Amino acid sequence: MIDPEGEQPVYLQVAALLRERIEAGEWRPRRRLPAVVALEHEYGVARNTILKAIKHLRETGYVYTVPNWGTVVRAGSDDITVVVMEPGSRGIFRIANDQESARLDLDPDAAVFVLERRGGEVEVLPADKVEIRGPEV
Structure with missing residues (x-):
């Protein structure tokens, strides 16, 4: 759950939850993440928070973004x-x-x-x- 009063910034909490879902296989490699609007509603946070969480995941190698298409789960070298x-x-x-x-x-x-x-x-x-x-x- 998101704790707005927690020590960790909210966007990092959201990024951790998204990362857990990627690692659990809910979103498979080479598949798009849900739309930003859907994630806003699901987590009850602002658009900017979701965008910062996605940026963090992109910087840590979990996803990449294709302009005008969406954010995609990055595949590891052994993912078949x-x-x-x-x-x-x-x-x-x-x-x-x-x-x-x-x-x-x-x-x-x-x-x-x-x-x-x-x-x-x-x-x-x-x-x-x-x-x-x-x-x-």
């Missing part, structure tokens, strides 16, 4: 995303475009895996950090 190819899904490997390279913090000309799920949801992942599995039977 397991993709289960359910019936009706399809996937391809290709070179990332500039926007995808920025969003995923990739080198230019890096490969990505594009997964399209049966419902139409599309997910783009770094090709070297994805493990593809078939459905469990």
Whole structure:
């Protein structure tokens, strides 16, 4: 819980709570954090406090921010995303475009895996950090 009267500044308390959720796997690598407005409401703090907490997480290497898109959980070098190819899904490997390279913090000309799920949801992942599995039977 946030303690406005505590020794630690409120933005560092919020940053610690966000970091705990990242470390617990609630927000997976290469996925956006909830919108700043949603975090404001959830923690009951001002926008500036959330922005300072995100800045602290960025400076400590937990997240990075893509302009006009959002704040993304940074992946560690060993983080692999397991993709289960359910019936009706399809996937391809290709070179990332500039926007995808920025969003995923990739080198230019890096490969990505594009997964399209049966419902139409599309997910783009770094090709070297994805493990593809078939459905469990």
